[in-house]
Amino acid sequence: MASYGLRRLIQSIPILFILSVMLFFIVRAAPGGPLSAAARNPNVSKEQIELLKKQLGLDQPLPVQYVRWMGDMLRGDLGDSIKFRRPVAEMIAERIPNTLILVGVSFLVTLLIALPVGILSARKPYSWFDYLATTLTFIGQSVPVYWLGLALILVFYVGIKNPLTGLPLFPAGGMRTVGQDTTLLDLLWHLVLPVTALSAGWTAWYSRFLRSSLLDVLHEDYIRTARAKGLVENLVYYRHALRNAILPLVTLIALDLPSLFAGALFIETIFAWPGMGRLFWDAARGRDYPVLLGVVMIDAVLIVGCNILADLFYGLLDPRVKYD
Amino acid sequence: MIERDLAAVILRRFFKHRMAGLAIITLLLLAALSFGASFSAYSPTGQEPANNFKPPSAEHWFGTDELGRDIFTRILYGGRISLLVGLVSTLLSIGLGVTVGALSGYYGGWLDNLLMRITDAFLTFPTVFVLILLSSFLRELPLPWLKNSVVVVIVIIAALSWMWPARLVRSLFITLRERDFISATRALGGSDARIILVHILPNCIGPILVSATLQMASAIITESGLSYLGFGVQPPTPTWGAILSTAQVHVFRSPWLALFPGLMIFITVMTINYIGDGLRDAFDPYVIHPK
Numbered sequence: 276m277a278s279y280g281l282r283r284l285i286q287s288i289p290i291l292f293i294l295s296v297m298l299f300f301i302v303r304a305a306p307g308g309p310l311s312a313a314a315r316n317p318n319v320s321k322e323q324i325e326l327l328k329k330q331l332g333l334d335q336p337l338p339v340q341y342v343r344w345m346g347d348m349l350r351g352d353l354g355d356s357i358k359f360r361r362p363v364a365e366m367i368a369e370r371i372p373n374t375l376i377l378v379g380v381s382f383l384v385t386l387l388i389a390l391p392v393g394i395l396s397a398r399k400p401y402s403w404f405d406y407l408a409t410t411l412t413f414i415g416q417s418v419p420v421y422w423l424g425l426a427l428i429l430v431f432y433v434g435i436k437n438p439l440t441g442l443p444l445f446p447a448g449g450m451r452t453v454g455q456d457t458t459l460l461d462l463l464w465h466l467v468l469p470v471t472a473l474s475a476g477w478t479a480w481y482s483r484f485l486r487s488s489l490l491d492v493l494h495e496d497y498i499r500t501a502r503a504k505g506l507v508e509n510l511v512y513y514r515h516a517l518r519n520a521i522l523p524l525v526t527l528i529a530l531d532l533p534s535l536f537a538g539a540l541f542i543e544t545i546f547a548w549p550g551m552g553r554l555f556w557d558a559a560r561g562r563d564y565p566v567l568l569g570v571v572m573i574d575a576v577l578i579v580g581c582n583i584l585a586d587l588f589y590g591l592l593d594p595r596v597k598y599d
Numbered sequence: 600m601i602e603r604d605l606a607a608v609i610l611r612r613f614f615k616h617r618m619a620g621l622a623i624i625t626l627l628l629l630a631a632l633s634f635g636a637s638f639s640a641y642s643p644t645g646q647e648p649a650n651n652f653k654p655p656s657a658e659h660w661f662g663t664d665e666l667g668r669d670i671f672t673r674i675l676y677g678g679r680i681s682l683l684v685g686l687v688s689t690l691l692s693i694g695l696g697v698t699v700g701a702l703s704g705y706y707g708g709w710l711d712n713l714l715m716r717i718t719d720a721f722l723t724f725p726t727v728f729v730l731i732l733l734s735s736f737l738r739e740l741p742l743p744w745l746k747n748s749v750v751v752v753i754v755i756i757a758a759l760s761w762m763w764p765a766r767l768v769r770s771l772f773i774t775l776r777e778r779d780f781i782s783a784t785r786a787l788g789g790s791d792a793r794i795i796l797v798h799i800l801p802n803c804i805g806p807i808l809v810s811a812t813l814q815m816a817s818a819i820i821t822e823s824g825l826s827y828l829g830f831g832v833q834p835p836t837p838t839w840g841a842i843l844s845t846a847q848v849h850v851f852r853s854p855w856l857a858l859f860p861g862l863m864i865f866i867t868v869m870t871i872n873y874i875g876d877g878l879r880d881a882f883d884p885y886v887i888h889p890k
Contacts, residue, residue: 290720298729301736413876417869419820421827422861425847429854530722537727541824545847556828559731567732574725582723 280587287579294575295348299341302564348572354565356558363569367551371573373450374550378539380466381473389478393485397520398512400490408482415479420538424472424545431468448547469546473538484527489520522593529585532578612881619877622870629867633678641669643676643837654855661859664845670856673837674863680838681867684753685819691757692818693811696764697800703765704772705795715769718762726759730821733758734830748833752825756818764810771803805882812875816868823864839864 328334332343347354353363396405432447445468451457452465492498493516501515540552547553551570558566590596614620636643646668653663661670703714733755738748775781776799784798825831826840834841839860846856 287723289716290723293717293720294724298732301732413869413872417816417865417872419823419861419864419868421824422843422857422864425843425850425857425861429850429857433851433854533722533724533726536725540727541828544828555728555731559735559830562735571725571728571732574728575723578723578725 279590280583283583283586287583290579291572291575295345295572296341298568298571299344300337302568303337303340344568353569353572356563356566358558358561358563358566363565366554366566367569367573370549370551370554373548374536374539374543374552376462377466377469377473377542377548377550378535381470381477381539382535384470385474385477385481388474389481389485392478393482393489394512394517396482396486397489397493400486405486408486412479412483415475416483418475420472420476421541421545423475424469424542427468427472428545448545450549469542469548472545473542476538477535480531481524481528485520485524488523489516492516492520495519518592522589525585525589525592529582532581532585536574536578609881613877616873616877616880618873619880622873622877625866626870626874629678629863629870630682633675633682636672636675636679639669639672639675641672643673644668644835654853662853662855664842664849664856670842670859673842674839674859676837677839677842677860678863678867680749680832680836681819681822681864684749684756684822684832685815685871688753688756688760688818688822689811689815691753692761692814693764693807695757696761697768697803697807699761700765700768701772701795701800704769705776705791705799707773711769714765718765721759721762724759727821727824730755730759730825731828731830734825748831749836752822752831756821760814760818763814764807767806767810768803771806772799775799775802805878809875809879809882812871812878816871816875819864819868819871823860 332340335343344354351364353367355361356363356366359366392408396408399405427445428447431445432443435444436442437444446452446465447468450462450465452461455461498511498516501511506515536552539550540555542548543550543552544556551574555567555570557563558570647663651663655662661674664670664673699714699718703711703718734748734751737751737755772795776794781794781798784794789798822831823838823840823843826838827844828840829844831840832838842860843857843864846853846860850857
């Protein structure tokens with residue numbers, strides 16, 4: 276299994292290579308290159324721009340620039356932010372834990388709701404519970420995450436107040452209360468609204484997907500065999516059906532990882548959550564290209580890493596999968 | 600004759616799905632309203648600063664925004680953009696995806712390997728991040744057709760969504776190409792192009808249509824999201840995302856500004872999802888509708 280993981284790591288290199296080449300040339304292909312924002316600024320003279328170009332190595336041929344950029348990146352040097360004049364690697368390192376907290380907690384909440392809902396729907400298809408769940412999943416799949424975030428702020432920050440203190444029920448942004456020590460409780464309090472907004476859509480997709488994949492599996496012969504040998508219904512579901520039905524769900528989640536980070540970008544922007552998405556959005560508005568390239572590359576590495584983990588997890592669930 | 604009967608059967612099965620029937624009527628109504636937006640008494644960009652932040656009333660059904668523009672009219676015009684972006688980017692992405700998937704699945708071998716490597720690479724891209732990068736830098740290129748931000752949005756959404764139909768069509772082709780009726784066509788001397796286009800592709804129509812609805816729903820959400828973040832269709836063109844993004848600034852003062860554009864995105868996407876559900880049932884011979 277370790278050798279399989281290693282091989283997958285090696286296989287992921289061409290993927291990251293294609294991405295890096297694409298991004299690099301997109302950024303450099305723009306007229307004026309990465310300095311286009313500076314070039315439009317009337318306070319920056321032509322000579323200053325030429326000097327900046329020399330300093331940043333932008334006067335070299337593109338392939339040379341690419342190799343240099345890649346070499347720096349492999350050594351963990353993502354360049355310096357144009358706006359903040361700080362190493363990008365350092366800025367991203369500060370933000371990664373915050374994004375992972377947000378995405379991780381939302382993912383856990385999603386699984387805790389989607390798994391039972393999907394199982395219950397499949398056990399009693401076309402029951403009132405199934406109809407309710409189906410309607411709710413259609414709503415959940417159709418609500419844009421950015422609108423849900425705004426709506427939650429409107430209801431729970433502007434609308435409903437805490438009857439004891441008269442203060443808003445939940446904070447509208449940030450990770451911690453200013454001027455207070457960071458406690459777990461305070462963090463959780465700040466997590467409620469962003470996590471709700473972020474998990475709603477995923478919960479809808481995953482529970483719907485699990486329901487249909489469970490219903491497919493329940494027609495299989497081995498389920499009939501399990502019932503025929505007199506197995507308790509619960510065991511039929513949890514030991515025989517669920518183990519098989521969950522495999523396609525793992526594949527879906529692995530393929531869907533980019534959208535988890537995309538959702539986080541919107542939520543971080545709306546709730547002023549100091550994560551990588553927020554960093555990226557700020558950088559995109561200021562055309563801070565080293566930050567942009569850095570965040571996208573790190574995100575891609577995270578996604579590829581999670582993909583490999585999902586594949587390894589797949590092997591744990593399905594003994595037929597051989598890592599040879 | 601048989602083909603026409605089959606189409607009639609599928610259409611009948613589609614309308615048996617009540618929500619799907621209702622959804623297609625709602626969507627047609629929305630489209631008609633959007634394309635009739637010019638009949639509105641207000642202009643989508645006409646400003647009346649004295650008349651700003653008006654709550655919904657008989658005059659301004661959805662109220663007015665910070666510049667006194669009629670929100671209802673702006674939302675109708677925004678509907679044009681959303682539906683246009685959704686439709687065209689879906690056509691592009693399905694076209695590209697079906698081509699890649701068909702070639703990959705039919706020929707297999709090194710071509711399949713190469714195309715699937717590229718597909719996998721695109722699937723691991725952090726989509727929205729790359730979309731934002733593409734959108735802000737493509738607009739800088741000195742190409743006249745990229746000056747229009749709607750075109751930019753359509754192209755980049757299609758460029759980052761063709762992988763799903765490609766994988767789907769590839770898997771359909773891999774099963775279908777081994778079937779006896781394909782071997783028979785090949786034995787009769789049918790060319791590859793004929794086998795792909797006339798014999799295999801029509802058998803994939805159902806799943807492709809279903810995946811097209813999913814693509815369109817997600818394209819509309821993505822377009823509005825990009826415009827909301829400021830990297831989609833550029834002002835003063837009214838779009839649902841852009842209206843929502845100004846709404847966010849004034850959300851405490853006039854919450855209805857945020858309500859209507861979001862509601863429109865939600866309704867549109869939900870109708871498309873229901874149509875997809877109806878299509879899935881209509882093309883699936885195993886689904887039996889309760890009377």
